[in-house]
Amino acid sequence: MGILRSVRPERRSLRADVVAGLPGAISSVPNGMASAALIGVNPIHGLYASFAGPVAGGLATSSQLMVVTTTTAGALAAGSALEGVDAADRPQALLLLTIIAGVVMILAGVARLGRYTRFVSHSVMTGFLTGISVNIVLSQLPGLTGADATGELALTKAVDVVFHPTRIDVASLLAGVGALGILIGLSRTRLAAVSALIALVVPTVGLAVAGAGTVTRVKDTGEIPRGVPTPQLPDLSQLSFPLVTGALAVAAIVLVQGSGVAEAAPNRDGTASNANRDFVAQGIGNLAAGFFRGQPVGGSVGQTALNQTVGGRTRWAAILSGLWMIAILVACAGVIGLVALPTLAAILVYAAVKSLKPGELATILRTGPTSQIAVVTTFCATLFLPVSAAVGIGVSLSLLLQLNQEAMDLKIVQLTPINGGRWTEQPAPASLPSHQATVLDVYGSLLYAGSRTLRVKLPDPAGTEAPTVVLRLRGRTAVGATFVKIVDDYAAALETVGGRLYLSGVDPTLAELLRRTDRPDGSDPIGVYEATELVGESTEQALREAEAWAVRHRPESPGQ
Known part of the structure; x- marks a missing residue:
């Protein structure tokens, strides 16, 4: 009964939550599309996740202001897991991966594993997130410039672009750089909450006016259907070991990040958040996203911060952002297909660079050999290995450091x-x-x-x-x-x-x-x-x- 009371909308807060949900939905359009592009699938899968995750996850979270939606770290982990899957099979494989990750998260919550997130050391997590950010910047350089790059790693692809500048499409580069300029220019203004949307629209309109036909658009990656997708069961023939390990990596990343989001967004009524319940909530959000052909979701740092900034009061601000997204899908599907892909790359690059914390990294590097080994090892593993392997190394390293510290501190x-x-x-x-x-x-x-x-x-x-x-x-x-x-x-x-x-x-x-x-x-x-x-x-x-x-x-x- 207590859970049902916490889900019931509060009349005094409902108007504020309705208003707060709209900018959340608007900002989810570019963020969701960019996250899907990071996985290498039609951006529509990011939009589907952006309505299913906030609604299903928002109904179950103990952290009322947490927004369960797409995250760049989760998207990169999913993209790494699906790297060897044919483009035609990738949407079905993504659906299965998302559902498996959701089941793992629910089981983690039921098993009360929330307390174990504290065993992932700050140094390891910083190294991992820094590697994720750098990987995103490097992986999006070809999309930002319109260049056809080769290489197995994001680093090698970026190097290929740099050493073959003749492959760069000028129109794509101008669109991407223009989007970056808009994001930077609006970052300290009242339009910061919708700067990503403006960064999509203005360069795209400019390209249409100039008649630049060489720039890849969202519709070129696949059909953008209008309306809400019907639920779909996963294709179990796509099941593979890399898919399962990728789902485990996604779950680990999402759960650790979600714990941080819960700490940064305390409940307004003073009630304490419950890590295990939030695990289950994020798992439910992933099940919903998967069945509605979306991608992995989790507690989003950016969207949760936006939810607080625009005046969200209860969980219904996050839920209503998902419902607003449904309205956007019904009304604007045709327009979404016209968006230039370099602008999505620009949004990812900007978000990744903004998430870097050089001061915090410098502090860790000054705290001694143990922290230095942890942050450097995890960073290099994230940069040069599949994300699932990097997550495994990070978790193992955290446990080893814990045991070593216990032994050395005696x-x-x-x-x-x-x-x-x-x-x-x-x-x-x-x-x-x-x-x-x-x-x-x-x-x-x-x-x-x-x-x-x-x-x-x-x-x-x-x-x-x-x-x-x-x-x-x-x-x-x-x-x-x-x-x-x-x-x-x-x-x-x-x-x-x-x-x-x-x-x-x-x-x-x-x-x-x-x-x-x-x-x-x-x-x-x-x-x-x-x-x-x-x-x-x-x-x-x-x-x-x-x-x-x-x-x-x-x-x-x-x-x-």
């Missing part, structure tokens, strides 16, 4: 009690003193690699007599099998020289887990002291017992 300190129940902290000793108790505390993760780092950094008991160690574990509710093995081995090493290990501040749940392992079960050679409400109490108890052990095993002095 620190052991020695605690020494002073008057008043307080403790001083100093670096842990390299070796243990004989017949004395040493209290140690650990900063950092104790899972997997962190536990192995712990073993390396623990003071060495070799060569000593009857040393005792109190290892403080307060606040740790879970450890892995690696930690249990490390603790057991260290206790055995202490026992070999007549010493003993104590664990203090142990959470009751963790204590039970340790007992089930049949290793540190409270008997020799390990003592376990569970945490109490009084911070430090269990450590003091363990220290007293450790000191008593050391005294009992101290050799008697001569004459005693």
Whole structure:
């Protein structure tokens, strides 16, 4: 019932949402067409996605102002997945890819995987998005100039254009440069919201007046049907491994970007967004887009920002932008076919350059080797490999960096009690003193690699007599099998020289887990002291017992 109430239009906000939806729909015309051109299909597929995504996705999002529509990153990933598909089969393959991506997103939401987006590091995401932007600029250079370029990569095609300037069509170049000039010139004016539409119309009209027949138009890429498409089932004969991996890449990109959009567009009523529900919503948007012959959609940074700027108040601003798009498809299909393709390339180039963040990139490069490796590796992978492979490398690199950071950040300190129940902290000793108790505390993760780092950094008991160690574990509710093995081995090493290990501040749940392992079960050679409400109490108890052990095993002095 709560979801139904959140979907119901608010009478006091409906007028503002109707007005806000129109500029959203108008700006979706050039953006949707450009995204489809990036995939290499008829621009109409981008327009179909621009009505199906906002309507279906907008009904389900928890982030009310999020606009689920075409994105350049998702389009590039889809284009990379369909690169080997024949042009005649590409529309059907795109339909299937979009639906598969939608199913993956829904499953991710149902499985509550939203929390895992935080494991994609900022450095990796910046490198990936920077590579995406550069790839878009390079890939659109032939379309911007009207040149027939060859090459397998966007970089090689761009180089081919530069080294063969005689292939450039002057009329196409003028149209593309003119569109770029309009976009730049209007970027800081009140017309910025519709600058992309003006950049389509003015050069296209100019070409028509000049009679430039060499410039490729939208209608040259395929028929532009009037009205709303009928739903269509996918052709499963188009299913292939590259298609599936491409759909997974699209889903990963869309979900991570969507999480960022949700953070940047908080709900006006103060309710918190739910990443898992937004995953499902974007999946529903993709299912709708696919069945209506559209392309992949996701939370759009630009369209969501526009929705906020023009006064959208509820989810109905996004939904109504999709409904306005239907009206545009019914009334203006014939006009859409006259648009010059170089203007679409100009819109993509402008959007890609605008999305670059050199200051942020420079900051990452100054933060150390780990960040440098992450951003450079992901950038190069995006530039030279298929997007699906780049996404896989980026996700894997993020996880490796996380594990490495956890292992490297682990620190052991020695605690020494002073008057008043307080403790001083100093670096842990390299070796243990004989017949004395040493209290140690650990900063950092104790899972997997962190536990192995712990073993390396623990003071060495070799060569000593009857040393005792109190290892403080307060606040740790879970450890892995690696930690249990490390603790057991260290206790055995202490026992070999007549010493003993104590664990203090142990959470009751963790204590039970340790007992089930049949290793540190409270008997020799390990003592376990569970945490109490009084911070430090269990450590003091363990220290007293450790000191008593050391005294009992101290050799008697001569004459005693």
